[in-house]
Amino acid sequence: MTVVTVTPNPALDLTWRAERVVPGGSHRVPAAGVRAGGKGLNVARVLHAQGVAARALTTAGGATGRIFADELAESGVPHRIVPVSVPTRRSAAIVDEALGDTSIFNERGENPTAAEWAELVAAADEELERASVLVVSGSLPPGAPDAIVEVLVAAAHGRGVPAVVDTSGPALLRAARAGADLVKPNREELADATGLADPIAGALALIELGAGGVLCSLGAEGMLLIAGPITDDGAPAVALRARLAEPLAGNPTGAGDAAVAGAASVLDAGVPIRDVAERLLRRATAWSAAAVLAPLAGEIDPAHAELAERLDLSPVPLPRTDRA
Template sequence: MILTVTPNPAVDMTWEIDRIETGGTHRADAGAVRAGGKGLNVARVLHAEGIAARAITTVGGATGSELQDELESSAVPHLLIPVAAPTRRSIAWVDRALGDTTIVNERGVSPTPSEWVEFVDAVREESAAASVVVISGSFPPGAPDGLLRDLIAAAGDRPVIVDTSGPLLLAAADAGVAVLKPNRAELADATGISDPVAGARELLRRGAKLVLLSLGAEGMLAVSADGILQARLPEPLAGNPTGAGDAAVASAASLLAVDRALDLESVLRRATAWSAAAVLMPLAGEISPRHPQLADALIVTAVDPLTTPKDSV
């Protein structure tokens, strides 16, 4: 079983609009509402692919009740920790004409110190039955210093995958986690290094074992002590990218649950294919059944550590 941990869940609200015009008034059909947050998206993908997963997160307020109702209807196994703070919302506008998505994420409100203690204790207890622990997404403002460290420690000797940003990304690397999954902007922001290869190697130097770096339309980079590979499709895909990184995390977790000695090309191919398959779907937490064909179409190349991956496809 793969345990996913979401410290800052959200009620995801998605509307499709013919064309978004700044300052304009728009009409849309009824939007889709579902339980979200990066760890919940990871669990949803794994569950849909027939891989045992369990999600743990917090719920609070009226939005928390809405998240709980939707998550229960999804049949994704889960454990919800009640908190006083209301669950945040995330809003996505999908522009049909341009094929892109505009997202507004509420920052969230931190649970109380005692609620965080209960949350960490629950992660520790649930980790006993897990083969891999995934910690995904942002932490709400005001979350205790050291919370990420405590969650990683709660996983015990299980391999941990972390998908987060800012100083937390560096803290996860310092903790020696198995896999980190930043995107290009998150990596540059955390490390202060603009070159993606050099930034990823800095995370390895700090202690991470593998870095999967999302490059958007340019595909994905895998960096480990065994080498550096880049995978990309012959042509970029248009769609909703909001769950692409979560799908990549789910793919890495699915392989790590079977074999802790990840083969660099195998994990890169699956991560890139699942990520691309998520772009083709209207909502985060889903991947297209075309992912095997996308994996076969990938162009995988070795990257010289002294060069930067090509900026064009």
Template sequence: MILTVTPNPALDLTWRVDRLVEGGTHRADAGIARAGGKGLNVARVAHAEGEQVLAVTTTGGRVGEEFAAELGASGVPHALVPVAAETRRSIAVVDEALGDTTIINERGMNPSDVEWAAVLGEVVERLPSARVLVISGSLPPGAPDALLPMLIAVGKDAGVPVIADTSGPALLRAADAGATVLKPNAAELADATGIADPVEGARSLIDRGAELVLLSLGADGMLAVTASALVHARLDEPLAGNPTGAGDAGVAACAVLYAAGVRDPEQILRRATAWSAAAVLMPLAGDISPRWTALEQQIRVTHPDPSSFRPASS
């Protein structure tokens, strides 16, 4: 089973407009509401691809009621921890003309210590059945600094690989706690480490304790970095579509392969890049196109010189 934890879930609201004009008035058809947050997107993708999953997260308030109802209808196995704070919302406006997506994320509200303890307890209870633990997404403002290291520690104590996808100081805390895999994007990596060079930044996370860093480079593809390997994967031409959830699909691919015992960074990178690209082709985060198998065959994989590698867009 792939066990996912979403510390800061959101009800994802998506609208599509003909053209987004700053300061303008727009008309759209009825939007789509979906229970989201990065860990839930990971669980949705893995579940759709036939993996056994369980998504652990919190829910609260009237938004949380809508969140829970949609998640229940989705069929994705889940365990919801009730909290007093209202579940946040995330708003995506898709510009049909440009193929761009503008996202506004509410920050979320921090659960109480007792509520966080209930989340941790839920994870500990489920870990004996898990083959991988995924902790994915932002932390709400005010969340305890010890939360992410504690979640990683209980996974490691259970002998379960831990994949963490987060940003800011939490990314460094995850590396220091020994997360098996980290999955930042280039901007998050530079912001957290203060290192502009992506390879050096990723290697700094390896030095702190991570085993593998999967680094999203947007249209430039993805890097896999370990203590001894550097692998780059990309499509020859970027895909137009909605990039929301592309990184989550990559995490799902990594989790599925880790659950199957695969540790080869090139194999993981190729699948993660293919699933990320396939997510861009879908209108909503948490889905990937069945074209992923064909995309995987089109991906170009190289082993660049670490001292000279630079993303094409840099």
């Protein structure tokens, strides 16, 4: 079985590496690193590299879309591209090699036509016939139909396939309401979308809305997994936190995508999250940490197996509930 990832707003990732960035200065740099980017593509890359069957579904258009498609073909990651009339956006990364800092400039992207969105959904529905899990990852271009994430989740559920959604803002709330089996915001995205500063309270709010579970990265403080169902006393079936023994230094770009890949690799049709919670959280945290150790988004360091063993998993204290 196969993890199908959908990337509704892909980007041509261009990365320039300067020995030292001088703001306002002129720099001689080697040719840009060029990659077919976007969060769902990174998820598929990680899965493919880890030997998990994955298939990346996305759109491409214009001259940047041709470069994007060429790079994706070279990558060897199984994929399917729906051609669209709008050009694939660019994302520019400037690496300051002296500081180890990366500044990222993400174009917002242009909105495909309604007919092109319908083609993407139809293609997803076809791919879901042979899928074990659906992953929908990343932003939507401005103007995209609000319902696109819900439609994809519904398509997965129509095939009996669980759906993992990694997005932010109102789309995150809509994914929860659509009954996504797992959503993966980071702490800021969770607080932004729910208006609740405490990630545990935010996760419970998304589960109340309809999400099966919430995987929330807390940066150096580890990763949280809260999953339903919520019992009558207000406690969720799963409330766990994983932490590394010591913090890691590296490149956090793509760490969230590696976490999603780890989680998706553990899920399967008909398996509730509560039955695989520890394995899911351990693998998501280990792959995420291993992504920090790897230089490029979509790659993870082979140390992940060892990291998974060294994780500390513990139940999280739940907020007091004052239900009648």
